[in-house]
Amino acid sequence: MNVTITVNGEQRVADVAASESLLNVLRDDLDLPGTKDACEQGECGSCTVILDGEAVCSCLVMAADAEGSEVTTVEGMGEEGHLHPVQEAMLAEGAVQCGFCTPGFVVAGAHLLETNPHPSELEIREALSGNICRCTGYGAILRAFETLSEEGT
C-alpha cells in the first residue's frame, strides 16, 4: 500500500509492505539511513525521530499508520556545512565514539531543547534515558547538553 509522509519538510510517497515499521521505510524506501536500526523493540532509542511533534521510536510506528504524518529525522537537523547546535556541541565535547547511537541522541536532545531550552542535569538525563550508548560515552554526551542548556538554543 502507498503511504504519504512529509519527511524533513518534503512530501514523500512510499509503497510499504503490510506491517513494516516506519524505521524500515525511512532507511530502505526513502534512502534516509541516518536513523539507525538496532534493537527493534523500543529499548535503545537509536531510531528516534520526531513524529507529529513527539520524539518516538520509529521502529514501533507501523508505516501504514504514519500516513499523513510529519516526520523529522536526523537528516533534517542542520544542513550541509551548517550543523545543528546539538551536533556542534556533541562534536565540541567529543560526545561520539562508535557513532551508532549518535543520531538518536541528536534527535532526542534537539527535541528536549525545543521544548525546554534550559534543562537541568536531571531533566537532560531523563530526556535521554531512552537512548543507550553501548560505548558508555555518557559523560561527554551529558556535558554537550549541559553546555547547550547554559547557552540556550
Place this chain on the structure above:
Amino acid sequence: MEFVAAHDLDEALAAKAEQPDAELLAGGTDLMVEVNLVHHRPKQVVSLRRIGELREVSSTRIGAGVTWSRLERGDHRGLAEAARTVGSPQIRAAGTIGGNVGTASPAGDGLPWIAAADAAIEVRSKARGTRVVPWRDFFVGVKRTSLERDEIITAVVVPDDIPEAQEFAKVGARNAMVISTVSCLVMRGDDGFRIALGSVAPTPIRATAAEGMLNAEAKITEAALDEVARVVSEEVRPITDHRSTEAYRRHAAGVLARRLVERSLR
C-alpha cells in the same frame, strides 16, 4: 494486511464488528515488538490513533488513547508517578493507558493505580453498546481480560471520591526502560488505606488482609508498619521467572507497601 485508519469510534467499532480478530493499534509499543521480533504478521489492523474521543481526559474518565506523557502531568498523583516510570520518554509519548489495560501484563505500570482507585474499564461494541466492567472482573489472568472479540476499550472510569494521598513505587534493575519486578500503589483516605500491587500475581491485586489489619489500627505505629510488610509478603502470589524470584518479590512487596504507607502519612 488490511489496514483501517479509523477516524472515529464508530468506524473502528464497525471494522471490529466485521473482523473481530482484527488487532487494535494505538501506541504500537506492544504490537510492533511482536511484529519486529516474533515476526507476527497481523491479518487486519485497526488503528485508533486518529480517534479524538479516545484522547479525552477528565478526573473521572481517562480515554483509552491518553498517552503516558500526558498522564505524567495529570491530576492523579499516583497515576502520574506510575506514568513517569513507564519505559522512556519515547515510549511514554506513544504508549497509552488503554494499551496497558488491554495487554493486561501482570507488570503493567498503570494497573495497580486502577486497582487502588477501584476504577472500571469502559468497553464498547457495535452490537451491544457500552459496558462498564469493574477492574476485578476485567483482569482475569496473565495477559487475559474479559474483553470480547468485537469490543474496544474506550476509557478508564474513575470514582469521583478517590483519596488524594497516593504513592507509587516500583522495583526494577534500573531507572529507565525497565519492566517492574514488583510495583505498589498506596492510597490513604477517610475510609482508610488501600494497597494495590503489580507483578506479584497473574493480575493486579489488592492486599486486602494488610488493608484490613491497617484499617483496624487506631494509630499507625512502627509495629503496625512492620506488620503491614509481613502481611503483604504473605498474601501476594508471585512466581519465579527470568526477572526475579518468588522470595525476592515477596520481600520487596512488603518493603514497598510499608514504605508507601509510611510516606502517605507524611
